[in-house]
Amino acid sequence: MNRHNQRQADTVVVLDFETTGLSPDHGDRTIEVGAVLIEKGRITDRFQQLMNPGRRINPFIEDYTGITNDMLRDAPPCREVMGEFRGVIEDFDLVAHNASFDRRFLDAELNRLRCGYSGAFACSLLVSRRVYPDAPSHKLGTLVEYKSIPSRGVFHRALADAEMTGHLWLRMLDDISERSGLEDIPFSLMQGLSKVPKASTTDYLERWRAGEYV
Numbered sequence: 165m166n167r168h169n170q171r172q173a174d175t176v177v178v179l180d181f182e183t184t185g186l187s188p189d190h191g192d193r194t195i196e197v198g199a200v201l202i203e204k205g206r207i208t209d210r211f212q213q214l215m216n217p218g219r220r221i222n223p224f225i226e227d228y229t230g231i232t233n234d235m236l237r238d239a240p241p242c243r244e245v246m247g248e249f250r251g252v253i254e255d256f257d258l259v260a261h262n263a264s265f266d267r268r269f270l271d272a273e274l275n276r277l278r279c280g281y282s283g284a285f286a287c288s289l290l291v292s293r294r295v296y297p298d299a300p301s302h303k304l305g306t307l308v309e310y311k312s313i314p315s316r317g318v319f320h321r322a323l324a325d326a327e328m329t330g331h332l333w334l335r336m337l338d339d340i341s342e343r344s345g346l347e348d349i350p351f352s353l354m355q356g357l358s359k360v361p362k363a364s365t366t367d368y369l370e371r372w373r374a375g376e377y378v
Contacts, residue, residue, distance in 0.1 A: 171257065171350060171351050171352070172204075172348060172349065172350060172351060173257075173286075173333075173337055173349045173350060173351045173353065173354045174202065174203075174204055174205040174334070174337055174349070175202060175203050175204055175256070175257075176202050176256055176257050176258065176259050176286075176333070176351065177199050177200070177201055177202075177252065177253050177256040177257075177258050177259070177283070178199060178200050178202060178258075178259045178260065178288075178326050178327075178329050178330040178333060179197065179198070179199040179253070179258060179259070179260050179266060179270070179326055180197070180198050180199070180260060180261070180266060180322045180323075180325040180326040180329065181194045181196065181197055181265075181266050181269045181270070181322060182194070182195050182196040182197075182229045182231060182320065182321065182322050183195060183225075183269055184217055184219075184221050184222075184225060185225070186265075187268065188268055188269055188271075188272035188273075189268075192269075193217035193218070193242055193273075194215060194217070194242055194245075194246070194269050194273055195214065195215060195216075195217055195221060195225075195229070195231055195236060196212070196213070196214050196215065196229070196231060196321070196322040197211070197212070197213055197215070197245060197246075197249055197322055198210075198211065198212045198321070198322030198323030198324070198325065198326040198327075199211040199212075199249070199252060199253070199322075199323075199326050200323075200326050200327050200330040201252075201256070202330055202333070202334065205334060205337070207327070207330055207331075210323060210326075210327070211249065211252050211323075212322060212323040213239075213240070213245045213248070213249070214231065214235060214236060214239040214245075215236075215239050215240060215241060215242045215244075215245040215246070216236050216237070216238075216239040216240065216241050216242070217236070217242060218241065218242070220233050221233060221236065228320055229320050229321065230320065230321060231321075242273055242276075243276065243277060246273040246274060246276075246277060247277055247279075250274060250277070250279055250281060253281050253283060254281050254282060254283070255282065255283070256283050257283040257284050257285075257286065257351045258270075258281075258283045258284070258285050258286070259285070259286050259287075259288055259329065259330075259333055260285070260287065260288065260329065261287070261288045261289045261304045261325070261329045261332075262287065262289045263285050263286065263287035263288070263289070263290075264287065267285050284351065284352075284355065285355075286351065286354045286355045286358060287358050288329050288332055288333050288336070289302050289304075290358035290359070291336055291354055291357055291358045292307055292332070292336065293362060294357050294358070294360065294362055294365045295336050295339055295340060295357075295365070296310065296311075296336075297362055297365075304325060304328055304329060304332070305328075307332055308328050308331070308332060311332065311335050313328065313331045313332060313335060314331075315328055337349055337354075340353075340357075340369065343366075343369060344369040344370070344372065344373050345373055346369070346372060346373055352377075353372055353377070356368065356377070357369075
């Protein structure tokens with residue numbers, strides 16, 4: 165992936181992890197990473213890699229993700245894959261659906277390598293709650309269907325989820341632009357939008373349009 169520093173919301177890396185469990189604090193590890201690079205509103209590159217966590221995964225995770233112990237047996241170790249992935253993300257802001265989950269695993273894996281990253285995070289799930297308050301739910305699959313985003317119907321694999329999140333992110337940018345009249349949407353606007361009370365969304369966007377946050 166070509167790397168450069170831009171702070172617009174239409175140039176980001178959207179990522180997703182599949183893991184052995186719910187928390188790295190309990191010793192869980194990543195077993196797959198998927199990511200798409202979005203540059204100026206277009207997906208321009210993709211990254212996907214299985215990784216061996218150093219132990220067997222349980223049947224629930226095999227069933228939930230479709231990733232089996234046989235698939236992981238010959239996969240490279242986490243440290244190798246995450247070292248490569250760190251080079252992918254280091255100059256970009258980052259997006260994930262339910263970002264607190266993915267960020268915890270990203271931080272934990274990179275801490276093992278004693279390295280970090282320079283980009284900021286935004287959560288497409290939290291943004292979607294402000295942009296689409298009438299959606300049946302804010303799960304990724306539901307939002308993809310709600311916004312009629314083309315999908316192969318594959319979820320809980322890292323690249324498929326990252327790609328669908330990327331398309332959802334771009335749709336939200338288009339809808340926010342149409343709603344607010346803003347042509348260029350800063351990444352910081354999206355971060356802030358994820359934190360404002362839902363009832364204050366319109367006021368928040370109007371303040372951005374008036375230049376109060378510049």
